[in-house]
Amino acid sequence: MKKIVIVGGGFGGINLAKKLAGSHMLEVVLVDRNNYNFFPPLLYQVSTAFIEMSSISYPFRKMFQGNANINFHLGSLVKVYQEQNKVEMDTGILDYDYLVLGMGTETNFFGNKNVMNQALPMKTIDDAINLRNHILINMERADRTADVIEKEKLRTIVIAGGGATGVEIASMGSSIIAKDYPRLDKQGGKIYLIDGAPVLLGPMSAKAQQEAYKVLHKLGVEIILNTLVNEYVDDVVTLSDGTKIPTKSLIWASGVIAWEAPGLPETAIGRGRRILVDAYNKVKDTENIFAIGDQCLQTTDEKYPNGYPQLAQIAIQQGTLLGRNIRNTDDGDWRLLSDFDLAKSTEFHKTLVAQVVCIGYSGWIYCCGGR
Ligand SMILES: Cc1cc2nc3c(=O)[nH]c(=O)nc-3n(C[C@H](O)[C@H](O)[C@H](O)COP(=O)(O)OP(=O)(O)OC[C@H]3O[C@@H](n4cnc5c(N)ncnc54)[C@H](O)[C@@H]3O)c2cc1C
Structure with a gap:
């Protein structure tokens, strides 16, 4: 019986665990800092009070009920002792025979302490609920106050990051204000969407970029491109061109960095703190440690020399394939499993997937196969 510890029950981790479920030769321990798996692509709907958190989360113990070889362990990684x-x-x-890391990423504030302490991130369910409460309370206050300057600050929302999350929050936010706070909608203040790139939705097709711009513009969102959010002090956001925007709400959807996994060799850590893996997701300079999903950087596919984008489908496919590779050695030939016989494994290549961004209530959906 070999023991596999999977740290992180996101898209990658649960698809790996599902693939290993039912094996009589493998004991699996799935570890996560939360007792539930959740669906990040719909966080923005929780953050804009459109759906409840229970609609996008599910407990691990329920998910793997009836799978005798899968155990759940609630906890957060402190350190790997690879020796x-x-x-x-x-x-x-x-203890483990094989360790798989699939902890994903955390919000990257690029070292800006003021932004880190005051901006609202959008990475976890707690973030989404915090954001929802913050915005709703501010809108209620804005609706009540007679102080015009205060009203404008409360009503104004600045979103840093014009990727899918920023675009989705901007559209939902403006739809909600228009519908639920019609009086406020006609008074001062607006939603700003700021991005350092020349376009919204950078990794998507030019058509999707233009459409997103057009729809958000129509919804009244002020889009500022080629510009960074530099500072947030005393309720004022300062942009890289010197513009100052008074606001009580800076939403940070601007970047991520892989969660740290202390104890791995320094040589295994790459750009964005991502863990360098080979074509089989084995961590560089280790024997029996693997990394999947957003936390890893796999540059072995010649179509993606800078590594795969950090997307759900990549994590799902890497988790599933690693599970299949491990199961392929689950045929009594333990020499192969102990060596993790790569010759018997299948290399990971991403299959083309659609990208979807939902804009507002109206169900605007843009699909494309990447660039
Ligand atoms: C707001 C938002 C919207 C997104 N929208 C899309 C989209 O529309 N389409 C798309 O393809 N992708 C989208 N993504 C990206 C997508 O969610 C990720 O690519 C995907 O979740 C990566 O899967 P993963 O398994 O690598 O990591 P995750 O799904 O992030 O899972 C990591 C797991 O590890 C756990 N964990 C973290 N640290 C520790 C620790 N120290 N110890 C134990 N457990 C830990 C976490 O609790 C979590 O369960 C979005 C992401 C966000 C944040």
């Missing part, structure tokens, strides 16, 4: 094949969680130490 000893042990991993320390804040809730205990786990």
